[in-house]
Amino acid sequence: MTWLLPDLVLDADGVRRDLAVQVEDGVISAVVPALEAPADALRLTRSALLPGFVNAHSHAFQRDLRGAVERIDPANPDDDFWTWRDEMYAQAGSMTPEKIHDVARRCYRQMRASGATSVGEFHYVHHQPDGTYYDNPNALSEAVCEAAEAEGLRIVMLLVAYERGGKDIPPTPGQRRFCDPTVEAYLERLEAMRVWADDRPLVTVGAAPHSMRAVSPEWLAAISDYTRQHGMPLHIHADEQPREIRESLEWYDLRPVQVIDKAGALDHRTVIVHGTHCDDVELDLLAERKAGVCVCPTTEANLGDGYAPVRRMFERGISVSLGSDSNTILDPIVEARELEAMARRTAGQRNVLVRQGDPGPAGYLLEASWDAGARALGLPMPRIAVGAPADLIALDLDNDEILGVADEHLAAAIMLAGSCRLVTRTWVNGV
Template sequence: MTRPRSLPGFVNAHSHTFQRALRGRAAGRDFWAWREGMLEEAARQTDASVRELYARTYGEMRAAGYTAVGEFHYLGIDTALAAADAADEAGIGFVCLHVAYARGGLPRMRQESATDYLRELEGLRARGIAVGVTPHSVRACPRDWLLELGRYARVDDLPLHVHADEQPREVEESLAEHGVRPIELLADCGCLGERTTVVHATHANGAELDLLRDSGSAICACPTTEADLGDGFLPAIRVRHRGIPLCIGSDSNVRIDPLEELRQLEGIARRQDGRRDVFSTDELFEIGGANGARALGLETWSAIEVDTAHRSLEGVADEHLRAALVAGCGGDVVVPPAG
């Protein structure tokens, strides 16, 4: 009789869970048009809708093999508590990447000052919720906020997550306002370091990648979302050559499948380098699990069981199981957790 095989769970280091509601209906020819529809959906969310939608979506994540999630949350402090409750219900590890938002977006996303933001963050910590310091981006947080948030993360030894270099326009706006590119600004403001994760870095240039390497910062790649939004491709080969740690996120949750994220990441690297097996199977599992846990400050996360009798694994020898998972399987090979 074929038995399930236990493997380390996957870690979703970057999720905007409310965006799961946008599948198939957030039209727009580019990222910026899509963003308008996303903001409309964000405005509709309530504590009750977050509690219900997040519990259901976290259940989908858990069923697909994610056993921990970093929620990049900018819907306000009350809905952050609802998200934490939803994660408890779904049985998934949870880190609230509560977002600092000084300008742009919606009023519900913004705080009056960096001090007000940190007061919110400390309130979450006082409730026993794991958190990260999370300036949304250099678009949303000016230099003085970045300086204060970078200092707080260092002093309190907390993860720091931030979007950077996702879109060319974002780079152009940073150059116009600050005279430097987004990751260069983050470096200037003390926001890079071994506990920092830059989300996307799709359009990072060589000098910016060097800054990430030299500071020990990581990158969270979100290939299914980056493809859906037309963001471009992670410079995977240049990232790997520099030894910059990578992790994965489901981001907009257009698809919830850690194996697909890893497969697309390897596919990008193969197309860029013109050869196969750029990232080894062991590297991909490290990217999908331990690296994500490290980015979120997690010491432990749950294991999963894989149905080795699943049709996608028929005839696969045990020694090839992990390679077969990332080569051609979906999250439905994961045995649903009990209960």
């Protein structure tokens, strides 16, 4: 059992001073006036205690592409998402269980230090380079989960289903190791993953049909049936690039979100990753089905995807979570701030994503970093309250980024002017 004694706590209920927080067995077991804390309480001098941020979308191995992909290839002068994808496939092709464990550890170490206490790992490098299963068909996903455990980060393994290169298009050589031969074989691996994670306090499992490009409506329907039965989250990339929408219209005469809906896979457990080019019909559909969207602003900027229509998502009440995706930049505060920045740039206005009753956008940005992320990953709501997970971060009130800011402006200063440099400590599951 541990007692934490910060200067103040900050969560969805705002700033509260003079409280002590007791942590026991991985959860918050008491929140009492500071005067009632025992003498051996851990004093977090000049610190704010917050729930940790939720990173709902990551591909850990892509971390090692940073820097290396930031130059023009003379053979490909028109560099775009698709030429980047070729370089990413080469990186994926070089992974072994040891290598992917190593890069995931380095990625997760910095992720946790930056204030994220849980990650949704959208994991798709599964098999040997030619597509042959390892002796343990989940060897690589287990290696990634063990990396998170070793770095003390909570992980939701979003096990990817990959069927094909596109409609009536077989997988390319670079895609073979992502693929399972049948949806039954994939579901068997998903089931094995669920059983493996069962007694691991930091690991839970969800399903991730990669995209409507890589998975047929038949696979989508079967996977959605399974996740519904087991109450699991279902994540799927959609509408990141215009080409995907052109293909979707050509193949199905529907846009990607409509394809997912028609397959029966769009409901409150579904998270559309990106949604950069969603039109109003798709956004209405997402709102109606209570599906969420995970926006990954710094990656979408890096890949030239475009601006997610966050204001139109906000106006429809769609739950928007955040992801670091390619992990080029690992800073949950910067990632969240980009939501408001995109909304301002596209609207030509200030203070755009402001919820009813809030003074400004900080509340919404924190909601995206906490509640929407937890909802996306099927985790409990991040709070400084009894029963909430002890996934916590301490921020340095003496850091120049927020030094001297009044309590009433603190959340706004952190989210609109701060960065992960504020984070001095993290706890996950009370550790």
